[in-house]
Amino acid sequence: MDYGIEQRDRDDTIRLRGRLTFNDHAKLRALIGEMKQAKGQRQTLDLSSLEFVDSAGIGMLLIAREEMTAVNKTLVLRGAVGQVKRVLTVAQIGKLIPIED
Amino acid sequence: MTTAADARILVVDDNRVNRNLLLALLERGGFHHVEQAEDGNDGLARLELFQPDLILLDLMMPRMDGFEMCRHLRADPRWKSLPVLIQSSLNRPEDRARAFSVGATDYVAKPINGGELLARVRIHLTKRALLHDLQRYHRRAQSELALARSMQERLLPSAARLTSTQEALGIAIDAHFAPSSELGGDFWGERRLPDGRLAVYLVDFSGHGVGAALNTFRLHAICQQLAAISGEPARFLATLNKRLCGLLPFGQFATMLAGVIDPMEGVFHYASAAATAPMVWAPGDDAPQLGDGSGLPLGLLSSAQYDNRSLPLPPGGRLFLYSDAAIEIPVGGDVLDETGLAALVARHRDREGDAFLAALLADLRATGPIDDDLTALLLTRKT
DSSP states (O other): OEEEEEEETTEEEEEEEEEEOGGGHHHHHHHHHHHHHSSOSEEEEEEEEEEEEOHHHHHHHHHHHHHHHHTTOEEEEEOOOHHHHHHHHHTTGGGTSOEEO | OOSTTTOEEEEEOSOHHHHHHHHHHHHHTTOOEEEEESSHHHHHHHHHHHOOSEEEEOSOOSSSOHHHHHHHHHTSGGGTTOOEEEEESOOSHHHHHHHHHTTOSEEEESSOOHHHHHHHHHHHHHHHHHHHHHHHHHHHHHHHHHHHHHHHHTTSOOHHHHHHHHHHHSEEEEEEEEOSSSSOSEEEEEEEOTTSOEEEEEEEESSOSHHHHHHHHHHHHHHHHSOOOTTOHHHHHHHHHHHHHTTSOTTOOEEEEEEEEETTTTEEEEEEESOOOOEEEOTTOSSOEEOOOOSOOBTSOTTOOOOOEEEEOOTTOEEEEEOGGGTOOEETTEEOHHHHHHHHHHHTTTSOHHHHHHHHHHHHHHHSOOOSOEEEEEEEEOO
16 A cells, blocks of 8 residues: 645645555554644545555554544545445445545 | 573584694683584584584594585584584685585684684574574464464364254354464354254454454453344344443454344344345355345444344255455455355355365465455255
8 A cells, every 4th residue: 555645725635545454554554643743634535546455454544533533633535436435335434434425 | 502601512623732722712712511523423423412502613524524514414404503613724715615505604714813713603602592592482482373273263163063053953054264374363153042043153353363363252252141142133243342342442343244044934134243245045046145244343333233134044045154355355456346256156056065165265266365364154054
């Protein structure tokens, strides 16, 4: 997995690319750290270029939400497709994190 | 063994004056357990009894020379990592290269520089001690993981248990359980209910390895404490979820499918916490019918509610449950997914239980690498 960040006054968008799995733990930890420091109150993870997420990856998205809540930021997931969209739907992640198309 | 006082050093040299020189030098360096040998044969003979931590080896000797002795001892697995420090008056680059090619650890040229020789001896002894520590740690980790794995396998129903379930209820269960490392985050169980019904569940913890495995023991204990799933799988999951929410660190969770086969009614009642879609088919069906696995994973939100769902399971009908490793196998840019798996299941749908699992697993492995714990359960109504 890798990512790119796009900042716009109060709204940061982070685009995740590739596969988000168990092995990306350290990388996502670092990203969450950056998101906590960022200016934007609203942190959007753009998942449209993410091809695959496993259960550990879902766990990391939930940790990201928890960490954002702790610093009064909002986490939004956007644009999931394919397997990623199916997994988010089956696990009803929309009940915990706002999901936009 | 790390201290000079304990280290055992074998000096192999045909020249008595040289041996005494080395002995005196080692003595000054604090090494008191030193044994001497006068050629390669003598050296090899003394290895067994003396069990050295390091050998100081001359090259040119009668009967068996140093090259030959080194080659011999390296062929024995017990001496594979023993430091062999060559001390020789042969000093051409090709001699050094030849010594290293037969397994020498290091090389000092005669005439000996005492300070340098002692320094090298100490370096190699330290390295050996560190290597031993690492090997000991590795062996311990291996044996503990093996023990933990056998404990984890004991969480699963035994073969004898499955036979008696089949005799009692006419429901055969075939199972495949394969953690991706020594320990896994999957487990499953069955429980016979008094009125001829059979409760079954399959759990898959997020992640894999030791952390996920420890969670399987936790959940197994909770499942044992709770009353059986009975007719209300959704309530069973909601109760389990509440218990797990207080236990799991944030970001860890489990997916689970829990259900009850009711042979009288011909129905499989189930509830799902983000599990894979259960599949059922009856004799004569062309393809399996997929259930609905959606629901919040266990351990995330204590107020989570689950839905009771059902699938038909008439006499002769089959129910297939599996962990998500089976549908996350990469295919081109996507993954196999439930529809892909259903197509493979359809191919083998009429095979006997163990043959069904073997054929399906062969197809899955041929599809792509399976890099997570894989559990697959086939339940067949024999009556």
